[in-house]
Amino acid sequence: MIPTADVVLVMVTRGPTPVHPAHDEDDEDVAVEPEETKVRLPANASNIERKLLLRLRHDWHLPEYVLMVVFAVHLQTWLIFVAWLASIPIAHAMSIGPLYILGSLILVIFRNLGKRQPGEASAYSIFNDFQELPGQLNAGRLDEQLRHGHM
Numbered sequence: 001m002i003p004t005a006d007v008v009l010v011m012v013t014r015g016p017t018p019v020h021p022a023h024d025e026d027d028e029d030v031a032v033e034p035e036e037t038k039v040r041l042p043a044n045a046s047n048i049e050r051k052l053l054l055r056l057r058h059d060w061h062l063p064e065y066v067l068m069v070v071f072a073v074h075l076q077t078w079l080i081f082v083a084w085l086a087s088i089p090i091a092h093a094m095s096i097g098p099l100y101i102l103g104s105l106i107l108v109i110f111r112n113l114g115k116r117q118p119g120e121a122s123a124y125s126i127f128n129d130f131q132e133l134p135g136q137l138n139a140g141r142l143d144e145q146l147r148h149g150h151m
Helices: 047-059 064-074 074-095 096-113 138-147
Strands: none
Touching: 047 064, 074 096
């Protein structure tokens, strides 16, 4: 039995990842990845991705958490990031470095806003004809719960 003042910390872990073949039967020049690795490529991964994973793992000896980050991000995102990094010296040479950084941050914010589906509620009640969202906490409801003992 756990005493009342004790704290229990629970952590949910993922189950084992499904095992996929590391290469096709017709491609014999790519080595099979060992079973104890955490990073596994999907079955439809290209040969370039497989060779890159093997090179980063065995030649450069990168830790598994770095490989997870590298292969979790899409190639297009990496290319955009590299182009952004490459253009920083140009912005600095033009003396607009801080403006470039602030503009980049604003662009990232607006690119990640997303789109609402038709009929989907907004996070702001002013756009929902002033209807509250389910589970929304407001001062009136909190006051009512405190005064009438409905906590």
